[in-house]
Amino acid sequence: MTEEELMLQQLFDEDKLTDKQKKIIVAAIETFSEKGYAASSTSEIAKKAGVAEGTIFRHYKTKKDLLVSIVAPLMTKFIAPLVVKDFNKVLNREFETVEEFLRATIENRRDLLIRMLPVVKIMFQEIPFQPELREQFLELVVKNIFNSVEKVIIGYQEKGLLIEMPPESIARLTITNILGFLFSRYLLFPQLDWDDELEIERTIQFIMHGIGKKD
Amino acid sequence: MTEEELMLQQLFDEDKLTDKQKKIIVAAIETFSEKGYAASSTSEIAKKAGVAEGTIFRHYKTKKDLLVSIVAPLMTKFIAPLVVKDFNKVLNREFETVEEFLRATIENRRDLLIRMLPVVKIMFQEIPFQPELREQFLELVVKNIFNSVEKVIIGYQEKGLLIEMPPESIARLTITNILGFLFSRYLLFPQLDWDDELEIERTIQFIMHGIGKKD
Amino acid sequence: MTEEELMLQQLFDEDKLTDKQKKIIVAAIETFSEKGYAASSTSEIAKKAGVAEGTIFRHYKTKKDLLVSIVAPLMTKFIAPLVVKDFNKVLNREFETVEEFLRATIENRRDLLIRMLPVVKIMFQEIPFQPELREQFLELVVKNIFNSVEKVIIGYQEKGLLIEMPPESIARLTITNILGFLFSRYLLFPQLDWDDELEIERTIQFIMHGIGKKD
Amino acid sequence: MTEEELMLQQLFDEDKLTDKQKKIIVAAIETFSEKGYAASSTSEIAKKAGVAEGTIFRHYKTKKDLLVSIVAPLMTKFIAPLVVKDFNKVLNREFETVEEFLRATIENRRDLLIRMLPVVKIMFQEIPFQPELREQFLELVVKNIFNSVEKVIIGYQEKGLLIEMPPESIARLTITNILGFLFSRYLLFPQLDWDDELEIERTIQFIMHGIGKKD
DNA sequence: TATGAATGAGGGTTCATTCAT
DNA sequence: AATGAATGAACCCTCATTCAT
Numbered sequence: 001m002t003e004e005e006l007m008l009q010q011l012f013d014e015d016k017l018t019d020k021q022k023k024i025i026v027a028a029i030e031t032f033s034e035k036g037y038a039a040s041s042t043s044e045i046a047k048k049a050g051v052a053e054g055t056i057f058r059h060y061k062t063k064k065d066l067l068v069s070i071v072a073p074l075m076t077k078f079i080a081p082l083v084v085k086d087f088n089k090v091l092n093r094e095f096e097t098v099e100e101f102l103r104a105t106i107e108n109r110r111d112l113l114i115r116m117l118p119v120v121k122i123m124f125q126e127i128p129f130q131p132e133l134r135e136q137f138l139e140l141v142v143k144n145i146f147n148s149v150e151k152v153i154i155g156y157q158e159k160g161l162l163i164e165m166p167p168e169s170i171a172r173l174t175i176t177n178i179l180g181f182l183f184s185r186y187l188l189f190p191q192l193d194w195d196d197e198l199e200i201e202r203t204i205q206f207i208m209h210g211i212g213k214k215d
Numbered sequence: 216m217t218e219e220e221l222m223l224q225q226l227f228d229e230d231k232l233t234d235k236q237k238k239i240i241v242a243a244i245e246t247f248s249e250k251g252y253a254a255s256s257t258s259e260i261a262k263k264a265g266v267a268e269g270t271i272f273r274h275y276k277t278k279k280d281l282l283v284s285i286v287a288p289l290m291t292k293f294i295a296p297l298v299v300k301d302f303n304k305v306l307n308r309e310f311e312t313v314e315e316f317l318r319a320t321i322e323n324r325r326d327l328l329i330r331m332l333p334v335v336k337i338m339f340q341e342i343p344f345q346p347e348l349r350e351q352f353l354e355l356v357v358k359n360i361f362n363s364v365e366k367v368i369i370g371y372q373e374k375g376l377l378i379e380m381p382p383e384s385i386a387r388l389t390i391t392n393i394l395g396f397l398f399s400r401y402l403l404f405p406q407l408d409w410d411d412e413l414e415i416e417r418t419i420q421f422i423m424h425g426i427g428k429k430d
Numbered sequence: 431m432t433e434e435e436l437m438l439q440q441l442f443d444e445d446k447l448t449d450k451q452k453k454i455i456v457a458a459i460e461t462f463s464e465k466g467y468a469a470s471s472t473s474e475i476a477k478k479a480g481v482a483e484g485t486i487f488r489h490y491k492t493k494k495d496l497l498v499s500i501v502a503p504l505m506t507k508f509i510a511p512l513v514v515k516d517f518n519k520v521l522n523r524e525f526e527t528v529e530e531f532l533r534a535t536i537e538n539r540r541d542l543l544i545r546m547l548p549v550v551k552i553m554f555q556e557i558p559f560q561p562e563l564r565e566q567f568l569e570l571v572v573k574n575i576f577n578s579v580e581k582v583i584i585g586y587q588e589k590g591l592l593i594e595m596p597p598e599s600i601a602r603l604t605i606t607n608i609l610g611f612l613f614s615r616y617l618l619f620p621q622l623d624w625d626d627e628l629e630i631e632r633t634i635q636f637i638m639h640g641i642g643k644k645d
Numbered sequence: 646m647t648e649e650e651l652m653l654q655q656l657f658d659e660d661k662l663t664d665k666q667k668k669i670i671v672a673a674i675e676t677f678s679e680k681g682y683a684a685s686s687t688s689e690i691a692k693k694a695g696v697a698e699g700t701i702f703r704h705y706k707t708k709k710d711l712l713v714s715i716v717a718p719l720m721t722k723f724i725a726p727l728v729v730k731d732f733n734k735v736l737n738r739e740f741e742t743v744e745e746f747l748r749a750t751i752e753n754r755r756d757l758l759i760r761m762l763p764v765v766k767i768m769f770q771e772i773p774f775q776p777e778l779r780e781q782f783l784e785l786v787v788k789n790i791f792n793s794v795e796k797v798i799i800g801y802q803e804k805g806l807l808i809e810m811p812p813e814s815i816a817r818l819t820i821t822n823i824l825g826f827l828f829s830r831y832l833l834f835p836q837l838d839w840d841d842e843l844e845i846e847r848t849i850q851f852i853m854h855g856i857g858k859k860d
Numbered sequence: 861t862a863t864g865a866a867t868g869a870g871g872g873t874t875c876a877t878t879c880a881t
Numbered sequence: 882a883a884t885g886a887a888t889g890a891a892c893c894c895t896c897a898t899t900c901a902t
Binding site for chain 6: 043057
C-alpha cells in the first residue's frame with residue numbers, strides 16, 4: 001500500500017472505493033495540488049490515473065464534483081477529528097500546560113499533516129473561488145470545531161493559563177500561526193532551508209508569549 | 216480619477232501607460248482576483264476593459280505576461296516601500312514601543328492594504344504555481360525586505376523591547392499574523408461579521424504577548 | 431396491463447418478449463418520440479426502462495437495431511391491417527358511400543391512432559434519414575397497401591362514387607389529408623385548441639368535395 | 646454565384662454576412678437537411694464549409710443558435726412573402742378562379758420552393774423538438790399569414806367560388822395538401838418516378854373538388 | 861440472462877494567440 | 882496602435898458499445 005493509499009484510507013475508509021476510483025482520486029489530488037484546480041485537465045488526471053477519461057465522469061458527474069469529493073471529506077473526516085480528538089485528552093487534564101498540548105498536537109500529527117498538505121493546499125486554494133466549499137468549510141470546520149475549541153480554551157482560561165481574550169479570537173490566532181507556518185514551509189517556500197523542529201518550537205513559543213519581552 | 220486608477224498610479228506611476236493599458240490592467244486585476252488566473256479568460260478581460268482582444272496581446276505577449284506585469288511591480292514598488300518606509304521612522308525612534316509601531320503601521324496603511332487586496336490575493340494565489348513569481352518574490356520581497364526588518368528588530372531587541380528570537384523568525388511570525396488576519400477577513404470569509412478595529416487590536420496584542428498569561 | 435402494454439401487444443403479440451424487453455421498447459418509444467432518435471441516449475432509455483445499459487445491447491445489437499425493431503413491425507403488423515381490414519368490409523358493400531367509410535374508419539380507430547402516434551411520429555421522423563426504414567416502408571406499406579386500396583377505389587369508382595383520377599393519386603391525397611390533420615393536431619401544434627370531431631368532419635368533407643363550390 | 650448563394654441572398658440579403666458566414670450557413674443547411682439536426686456535428690459542418698470549427702462558434706453561440714439562425718429568417722422573410730405577395734394580386738382580381746390562383750402560385754414559385762426544400766425540411770423536422778421554433782412558427786407564420794389568407798378566402802367566398810367552411814380550416818387543408826405533395830415528392834420518396842406537372846394538376850383539382858363525384 | 865464498470869472516440873464549446881486590415 | 886475575425890488545440894463531458902462478473 002502506497003503512501004497515498006494510506007492517506008486515502010484515512011480520508012475515505014468508510015466509502016467503498018473501487019481500485020480505479022482510488023487511482024483517480026490520487027491522480028486528481030496530485031494534479032490539483034501541483035497546478036491548481038482550474039489549470040488541471042481531466043485528460044491529464046485520467047492519464048496519470050491510468051484510466052480512460054470517461055471513467056472519471058462515471059464516478060464524478062463533473063470536474064467540480066471531483067474537486068468537492070476530494071475536499072469535502074477532508075473537512076468532515078480529517079480536520080475535525082484532528083483537532084477535537086486531542087482536545088478531549090486536554091480536557092481530561094492530560095496536559096498541564098497549553099504549551100505541552102500544542103507541542104504534542106503538532107508533533108504528534110506532523111507526518112500526517114505533511115502528507116495531507118496537498119489536499120490542504122487544494123482546500124485553501126479553492127475556498128476563495130468555490131462558494132460550495134466555503135459554505136461547507138464554515139459549516140463543518142469553523143462552526144463545528146470552534147465549538148470544541150471554545151471549551152478547551154475556556155478550560156485553560158479558568159486554570160489561569162490563558163489570557164482573557166474571547167475564545168474565537170484565540171482560536172483564530174492559534175490556527176493562523178500553525179497554518180501560516182505550514183504554508184510558508186511547504187507551499188510557498190519549500191525550497192528554502194528550514195529547521196523544522198526549531199521553527200515549530202518558535203511558533204509555539206510565539207503563540208504563547210508573543211514577541212514582547214516580559215519585564 | 217477612480218479608485219482603481221489611484222491604485223494604479225501607486226503601482227505604475229513611473230511607466231508611461233496608455234489609457235487602454237490602464238483599463239486592461241484594471242480589468243485584469245478585477246478578473247484574476249475574482250476567478251483566479253487560470254479561470255480568467257483574456258476575452259472577458261478585454262470586454263471588461265472595453266478593448267479588442269488583440270489589443271491585450273499587443274501590450275502583453277502572453278496571458279502570463281499580463282499576470283507578471285501586474286504582480287511584479289507590486290513586489291518591487293509597493294510592498295517593499297510599504298514596510299521599509301516606516302521602518303526608517305522606527306529606526307529614527309519615532310515610536311517608543313513596538314506595539315505603537317505595529318498599530319501605526321497597520322492603521323496607517325489599512326485603507327491602502329484593503330484597496331490593494333485584489334492584487335495581494337492574486338499574488339499569493341499564484342506564487343505556488345508560477346516559479347517566476349516565486350523567485351521574484353523571494354528575491355525582491357523576502358531577501359530585500361527582511362534585511363531592513365532585521366535592523367528594526369535588532370534595534371528594538373537592543374532596547375530590550377523584543378525577545379531574543381532570530382529576526383527572520385520574528386519577521387515571519389509577525390507578517391504571518393498580519394496577513395493571516397487580512398486573508399481571513401477579506402479573502403476567505405468576507406461575508407462574516409467582523410469588528411475590524413477590535414480584531415486588529417487583538418492581533419497586535421497577540422503578536423506582542425501571545426496567549427499565555429504572565430504571572 | 432398498462433395502456434402501453436396493450437399497444438405493445440397489438441404490435442408484438444406474436445413474438446415472445448421478456449418482461450425486460452417490453453419495458454425497453456416502451457421506454458424507447460417514449461424517448462424516441464419525445465426527443466427524436468438521434469437525440470435519445472441508450473442510457474436514458476435504460477434508466478427509464480429500469481434495466482441496465484448492457485441489457486439493451488443483449489437484445490438489440492445496436493441503437494439503430496432498437497429503432498428498426500420498433501418501427502418495422504408497425505409497418506407490417508399495424509398499418510397494413512389497419513387499412514386493409516376495413517377495406518374488405520367496404521368491398522363487401524358495408525358502406526354505401528365513401529364518406530361513411532372514411533368517417534367510420536377514422537372514428538373507429540381514432541383512439542388507437544392516437545395511442546400509436548408516438549410510434550407513427552418516430553416512423554415519419556426517421557424515414558428521411560434511415561434508408562433501411564424507407565425501403566421497408568415502400569415495400570411493406572406503400573406497395574402492399576396501395577394494392578389493396580386500388581381495389582376499393584376502383585370499386586367505388588365503378589359505383590360512380592369517385593372521380594376518375596388514378597387510384598394511387600387518390601390514395602396519396604386521401605392519406606396525406608388524414609396524416610396531415612393528425613400531424614398538425616398531435617405533433618406540430620398539440621397545444622392549440624382543437625375541436626377534434628369538427629376537424630375530422632371537415633377533413634372528410636374536404637376529401638370528398640374539395641373547397642370549390644358546386645353550382 | 647452558386648445556387649446556394651442565390652438562395653442565401655433571398656433569405657439573408659439584408660444582413661451583412663461575411664464570406665465565411667455564408668459558407669457556414671450553406672454547409673449547415675446541407676448537413677442538417679441530410680442527417681437531421683441532432684445527428685449533424687459542428688465539426689462536419691466546419692469541414693464542409695472550409696472553416697475552423699471555432700469560427701462557427703464565433704458567429705453562432707451554440708449549435709442550436711445556428712439552427713435557429715437558419716430557420717427563423719425563413720419564416721419571417723421567405724414563407725410569409727411567398728404567400729402574401731400573390732394574395733394581393735388575387736385581391737386585385739388578377740385571377741378569376743381559385744384554381745388559376747393556386748396553379749399560378751405553385752407553378753410560379755416551384756423552383757424556389759424546390760431550392761428551399763432543404764430548409765423547409767429542417768424546419769418541419771425540428772419544430773416538434775424545438776419549442777423556440779414552434780413558438781416562432783406560430784407567431785410569425787400561422788398567425789401572421791393566416792390573417793392574410795383569411796381575406797383572400799373570404800373574397801372568394803363572397804364571389805361564391807369557395808364553400809362556406811371557416812377560412813382557417815380551408816387554409817390548413819390547402820396548405821396541408823401542397824406541403825403533403827412536396828414532402829412526399831422531395832423528402833419521403835424522391836427516388837420514385839414522378840410526373841410533377843401532372844401531380845400538381847391533380848393536387849389542385851383535388852383541393853378544388855375533392856374526390857367525390859358531383860351529380 | 862443480466863449487470864454496470866470501463867472504454868475511447870467524438871460531441872459541443874472555449875480559449876490564447878495570430879494577422880490582415 | 883488598435884481591431885476583431887479566424888484559428889485549431891485543448892477543454893469538459895456524453896455516448897454507444899464491450900466484457901468480466
